[in-house]
Ligand code: SF4
C-alpha cells in the first residue's frame with residue numbers, strides 16, 4: 001500500500017462529479033468507516049483499498065485512480081455494497097472507473113492489463129459469434145498474453161470430460177448482435 | 193409452472209452438467225422450461241466493465257425475446273441471472289434509458305416479465321413435495337452450501353439473503369442431507385479473475401475449501417458455473433501449488449436433487465467433475 005499525499009486537495013472537481021454521475025453514487029456521502037475494505041475479499045491484493053478509492057474519488061485524484069490496479073482486480077462481488085452503512089455502491093464506482101480508464105485510453109500494466117485483455121477477448125467472441133465461445137476465448141487470451149500453454153492442463157481436463165466444443169454455436173440473428181455493437185459505438189461517440 | 197429458460201454460453205461446455213440436471217430436475221418437479229428463442233450472450237463481466245450501454249443492450253435483447261414468450265424468465269447460471277436481473281431492474285426504473293436501449297437493440301422490451309434464478313424457482317415450486325419425492329435420501333452427505341456473490345448481491349436482485357442465504361440449505365435438508373454452518377457461504381471465489389490472475393483465485397478458493405472441510409463438510413454444493421469451475425477444477429492446482437491434499441467433491445444443487453430423485457447419474461453428469469464423487473455417492477443410504 002502506498003501513501004496518498006493530500007496536498008493539492010481537490011485536483012479535479014470535474015472528475016469527482018463525473019464519477020458520481022456515471023456510477024449514480026453520491027461518493028461524497030462516504031464517511032470512511034472502512035467497512036467496505038474490511039469485507040472485501042480482494043483488498044489484500046489491491047494497491048488502493050476500496051475505502052481509499054472512495055476518498056480519492058471525493059478528492060478528484062483522477063490519474064491515481066485510473067492507473068490503479070484496484071479497479072481491475074475488483075471482482076464486482078458487491079460485498080462492499082450490501083454492507084456500506086451509507087448505502088453506497090463502491091462496486092459500481094469501481095465499474096465506472098474501469099469504463100473511464102478504457103475510454104481515456106489509460107495504458108495498463110500488470111494484473112489490470114490481463115483483466116483487460118480477457119474482457120476484450122470475451123467481447124470479441126460475443127461480437128463475432130453472439131455468444132462466448134469458451135475454447136476460442138481461452139486460446140485467444142493465452143496467445144495475446146504470450147502464454148500459449150497456460151491452462152493447457154485445465155483444457156485437457158475439460159477435453160477429457162467432453163466439455164470442450166471446437167466450433168462456436170451462434171444465434172440465428174447475428175445481424176441483431178452486430179447492430180447492438182454498432183449502435184452502442186455510435187451513441188457513445190456522439191456523447192463524447 | 194412455466195418459465196422461459198436462458199441457458200447461457202457455458203451450457204454445452206463447462207457447465208453442461210448444470211444445464212442437463214436443471215432440465216431434468218425441473219421436468220420431474222413439473223416446472224416447464226422453454227428456451228428463450230435465439231438467445232445470445234448476456235454480456236457478463238466483460239460487457240459491464242466496458243460499457244454500461246453495451247451491458248444493458250446485450251441483456252435487454254434476451255429480455256425482449258423472453259418477454260415475447262409471455263413467461264417469466266429463469267437462468268441457471270448465477271452470472272447470467274445477475275446480468276439479466278440487474279438490466280431489468282435498471283431499465284424498469286428509468287424510462288429514458290429503456291427507450292435508448294430499445295433503440296440500440298431494435299426490440300421492444302417493456303419490463304413486464306420477472307427474472308428469477310433457478311434456485312428461486314426450484315425452492316418456490318418444490319415446497320413440501322421434496323421430502324416425499326426423495327426416493328434416495330441424501331443420508332450421509334454433509335454439504336456446505338456455497339452461494340457465492342452473483343446470486344445474492346447486490347441487494348436489488350438478491351435471490352436470497354445476501355449475508356446468510358438458506359434456500360439451497362433448505363432444499364438439501366429436505367432431501368435428507370445435513371448442511372453445515374460455515375462462514376464462507378457468500379465469500380467471493382474470484383470469478384473470471386481465475387483466467388487473468390489465477391494466483392489470486394487460488395488463494396481465495398483455498399480458503400473456501402479449507403473452511404468447508406473445517407466445518408465438517410464432505411462435499412460442496414453450488415448454483416454457479418464459475419464457482420463450480422473454480423472450486424472443482426482448481427483443487428488440482430491448489431494441491432499442486434500449495435501442497436494440500438483436498439479431494440472435496442463439488443456438485444451443482446440440481447445434481448444432488450437429481451441423485452435424491454433417483455435420476456440416472458450419467459444423465460445428470462455427476463461423473464464429469466474433476467474431483468470424482470463416486471465413493472461419496474456410493475455411501476449414500
Ligand atoms: S463502507 Fe461505505 S461509508 Fe464506509 S468507507 Fe466504504 S464506502 Fe465509505
Ligand code: SF4
Nearest residue numbers: 040074075077078080
Ligand atoms: S465489489 Fe470489488 S471492492 Fe467491493 S468487496 Fe467486491 S472486490 Fe471488493
